[in-house]
Amino acid sequence: MNRNLKILIIVVGIGINIVGGALNSALKLPIFLDTIGTILAAVLLGPWLGALTGILSNVFSGIFTNPVLIPFALVNGVIGLIVGFVAMKRGYEDYITPLIIGIILSIAAPLVGSPIAVYVFGGLTGGGVDILYGILLGSSERIFSSAFLARIPTNLVDKLISAYLVFFIYKALPPQWKATAAANKNKEKQGS
Amino acid sequence: MKNLYVDNINGYWYWPPLKVKFFSLALMLLGIIFSANPLVLAGNLTLILLITLAGGGGTALLSRLKAFVFFGLFIIAFHSVLNPANETMLFIFGLEGALYGSIVAMRLTGIVALAQIALITTPPRKIFLLFSSFHKDLGLIMLLLVGFIPVLQEELNNTSHAQQTRGLAWKNSIDKIRAYLAMIIPVIIKALFKAQGMASLLYLRGYDMQDRHLAKKQLRPLWAKGYRYLSALSIIYFLINVVMFTASKMKVWPI
Numbered sequence: 001m002n003r004n005l006k007i008l009i010i011v012v013g014i015g016i017n018i019v020g021g022a023l024n025s026a027l028k029l030p031i032f033l034d035t036i037g038t039i040l041a042a043v044l045l046g047p048w049l050g051a052l053t054g055i056l057s058n059v060f061s062g063i064f065t066n067p068v069l070i071p072f073a074l075v076n077g078v079i080g081l082i083v084g085f086v087a088m089k090r091g092y093e094d095y096i097t098p099l100i101i102g103i104i105l106s107i108a109a110p111l112v113g114s115p116i117a118v119y120v121f122g123g124l125t126g127g128g129v130d131i132l133y134g135i136l137l138g139s140s141e142r143i144f145s146s147a148f149l150a151r152i153p154t155n156l157v158d159k160l161i162s163a164y165l166v167f168f169i170y171k172a173l174p175p176q177w178k179a180t181a182a183a184n185k186n187k188e189k190q191g192s
Numbered sequence: 193m194k195n196l197y198v199d200n201i202n203g204y205w206y207w208p209p210l211k212v213k214f215f216s217l218a219l220m221l222l223g224i225i226f227s228a229n230p231l232v233l234a235g236n237l238t239l240i241l242l243i244t245l246a247g248g249g250g251t252a253l254l255s256r257l258k259a260f261v262f263f264g265l266f267i268i269a270f271h272s273v274l275n276p277a278n279e280t281m282l283f284i285f286g287l288e289g290a291l292y293g294s295i296v297a298m299r300l301t302g303i304v305a306l307a308q309i310a311l312i313t314t315p316p317r318k319i320f321l322l323f324s325s326f327h328k329d330l331g332l333i334m335l336l337l338v339g340f341i342p343v344l345q346e347e348l349n350n351t352s353h354a355q356q357t358r359g360l361a362w363k364n365s366i367d368k369i370r371a372y373l374a375m376i377i378p379v380i381i382k383a384l385f386k387a388q389g390m391a392s393l394l395y396l397r398g399y400d401m402q403d404r405h406l407a408k409k410q411l412r413p414l415w416a417k418g419y420r421y422l423s424a425l426s427i428i429y430f431l432i433n434v435v436m437f438t439a440s441k442m443k444v445w446p447i
Contacts, residue, residue, distance in 0.1 A: 004394040007329055008387035011336045016380055019344045023376060027368050036376070056330075060337060063319060064195055067307035120303065122267045122296035134274055141276035165373065169380060 001044075001180040009044055010053050013037035017057040017076075030128045031158040038080045039101075039166045043092050046182035047084025051077040071120055075113045082108055083163075084182065092170050092183040098163035105159040110151035114144060123147040129154060196311040198252040205244070205313040208419045209412035210322055216426030217310050223433035224302045229440050230291065232433070233298040240305050252312050253305060260304055264297030271296070325411050332399070336390070344383060351378045 014037060021034035037057065042050025054076030062070035083101055090097045117123055123143060124130050129150050136146030170183070178184055205213070220240070227233050244253050269285075271293030272278070278286025311319075316338075324331025355374050362371040414423070 002391070002395075004391040004399065005388065007333060007394070008336070008391045011333055011340055011390075012383045012387045014333070014337055015340050015344045015383060016376075018341055019348055019379065020376055022345075023348060023372060027362070027372055029365070029368055029372065033372065036380070040380075056333065060334065062307075063311060063316075067304060067311060070307070120296075120300060122271055122293060122300075124263075124267055124270060126263065130270075134270065137274045137276070143276070161369065161373075165377070169377070173384075 001177070006045055006049065009041055010049060010056070013041035013050075013053040014057040014060060016040065017053075018061055021061075031154050031161070033158055033162065035076060035079050035159070036162045036165060038076055039083050039162055040169065042080045042083040043087045043166060043170055043183045044177070044181045045084075046088065047081045050080030050084045052080070054078075054080040071116050072113060074116065075109055078112050079105055079109060087183040088185055091186060092167060095167075098167045099160070101163045102156065102160035105163070106152060106156035109155050109159065110148050114147040114151060118144055118147050195316050196256075196308065197315050198312050203313065204246065205309060208422050210314065210318050211411055211414045212419045212422055213314070214310060214322065215414055216422050217306050219426040219430040221303060221306050223430040224299060224306070226437050227299065227433060228295060229436065230295050230298070232436050232440075233295060233302065236433070237298050237302050237305075240302060240309075244305065244309055253308050256308050256312075257301065257305060260301055264301060267297050267300075268293035321410060340386075343386070344379060347379050347382055348375065351375050 016037035017034050020036050021032070024031070024033040034057075035054070038050060038054040041053040045053075055073040058069050058073035058076050062068070062073075082104060086097065086101055086104070090100075092098075114123075117125060123133055123137075123146075132153075133146055133150040136150055137143065140146055170178070170181075173181075208216075224233070224236055227236070241253075268290055272285045272287075272290035275286065275289030275292055277288040277292065280287045320331050320334050323334050352375050355371075360371055360374055362368045
């Protein structure tokens with residue numbers, strides 16, 4: 001996979017993040033679905049370029065639509081790193097890896113995102129998560145725990161759908177893309 | 193693509209070189225981010241708003257901050273009702289929660305105001321030049337994105353019409369997720385095909401590593417003569433905020 005194709009896969013990943021988020025808002029779904037491009041770039045290019053895709057998609061959206069999205073670039077970067085390392089270790093060919101990735105991300109993404117949301121926004125983001133956050137805060141009297149637990153259900157559904165979507169797309173890619181993808185690196189070592 | 197730049201040559205914030213401006217705004221942002229004292233934050237906020245109104249870009253900034261005023265009031269109301277530290281109550285509204293909410297709202301408004309100043313007073317061409325000075329490929333990624341995202345939106349529109357012609361409709365959430373997948377999957381596949389074509393086009397146009405430092409030469413350095421006062425003022429502002437923050441943490445400050 002030469003250097004130009006790597007640059008273009010990063011561009012496509014950022015574009016799909018932005019367009020997927022816009023379609024999600026247009027259909028008024030309660031989940032986010034704005035990290036599909038990050039997971040695709042991390043599977044194809046490895047953890048560090050996947051993290052770069054995530055960070056740049058939030059920075060780009062922040063420059064051109066709303067600067068409030070820039071602090072959450074850290075969450076997207078962490079998602080790229082985790083998916084990249086898990087895909088390099090296990091490959092992305094079997095049906096269990098997207099499940100593992102979905103479960104790990106549903107805990108890691110709120111873990112990184114809740115401190116940012118609580119510190120910068122008081123825990124509120126203007127979406128449907130605020131209702132659950134208000135219920136938990138009223139009953140449990142703890143700010144960070146209720147912000148964290150309120151984000152777990154939406155993140156679980158969101159990351160499982162994204163991981164399986166990227167799995168089916170990766171399965172259907174032509175062999176010359178898969179041969180030099182980062183998710184294939186350990187398979188050669190295991191095969192030989 | 194829509195951007196936040198407003199053209200106004202007469203403002204003070206339009207004159208400094210790019211690195212000086214971003215460095216000083218980043219320092220002011222760091223000074224605000226760690227404060228938790230309401231009076232300090234209120235003072236910071238009035239100072240920032242005065243600087244912007246005097247320095248050009250003021251009316252655009254005020255019109256963009258209107259939405260955040262409503263969000264800030266929502267944060268104050270939410271925390272005055274539901275914050276666990278509420279003790280002195282008036283009906284259902286508590287005082288400590290309102291104080292916490294107002295601290296968060298003021299800090300958020302300060303952060304957003306500084307980011308908006310940076311984006312209103314800089315044309316996008318210069319922002320991409322700044323990205324290029326870090327690594328040559330970063331600027332290319334941003335520039336390709338500016339042209340690529342409208343193409344993706346067009347594809348999404350066409351796919352949406354095509355799928356609806358074939359009988360796609362949605363009422364409840366499960367149908368909405370199926371509709372989302374039916375609309376996004378063709379867009380992803382077509383985007384990957386376009387990526388391969390664009391990579392070949394980049395190679396054909398001879399994109400290689402010869403002009404590595406061109407962007408670095410076009411941006412004036414950080415200690416450019418004539419604007420050192422701006423960096424110095426921002427460093428003093430940051431240090432004052434740090435001193436106040438440590439004083440309040442060590443209980444020297446009365447609040």
